[in-house]
Amino acid sequence: MKSKKELKDAYRQMSFRMGVFRVRNKQNDRIWIHHSMDLDRAWNSVRLQLSSNTHPNAFLQEDWNLLGEDNFAYEIVEELKETNDPAVDYKKEVQALYKLCLEELQPYHQKGYHQQKS
Numbered sequence: 001m002k003s004k005k006e007l008k009d010a011y012r013q014m015s016f017r018m019g020v021f022r023v024r025n026k027q028n029d030r031i032w033i034h035h036s037m038d039l040d041r042a043w044n045s046v047r048l049q050l051s052s053n054t055h056p057n058a059f060l061q062e063d064w065n066l067l068g069e070d071n072f073a074y075e076i077v078e079e080l081k082e083t084n085d086p087a088v089d090y091k092k093e094v095q096a097l098y099k100l101c102l103e104e105l106q107p108y109h110q111k112g113y114h115q116q117k118s
Helices: 002-013 039-051 058-067 090-105
Strands: 018-025 031-036 072-080
Touching: 018 039, 018 058, 018 090, 031 039, 031 090, 039 058, 039 072, 072 090
Parallel strands: none
Antiparallel strands: 018 031, 018 072
C-alpha cells in the first residue's frame, strides 16, 4: 500500500482538463461562464452550489430555482492544452482565456448572467 506522501505526489503528477466552461439556460440561451483548472469537476461544483441555493450569481440562482436543473446545460467553451514547457503558468493562462471568452461571448444583459463592469 502506498504512503500518504506517495499518494500526494501521484495526485500532483495527474493532469486535468482545464479551460473555460459555461452554464447555459436552455429556455432562453442566457449563459454564465467561468474557468476551472479541472473542467471535469467544475460542473459538479457549480451544480452543488446551485442545488443548495448558494451560488454567488443571484440571477443564475434565481432562474435555476425557477426552472430546475433539467433546463440548464454544462458546456465546455475552450480547453487549454498542456505542454511540456515547465515555465507555463497554467493558472494565468486559464484566467487569460476566461477574459478573452468574456470579451467574445459578452454574457451580459439578455445574453447572460454576468454584470458588466463599468
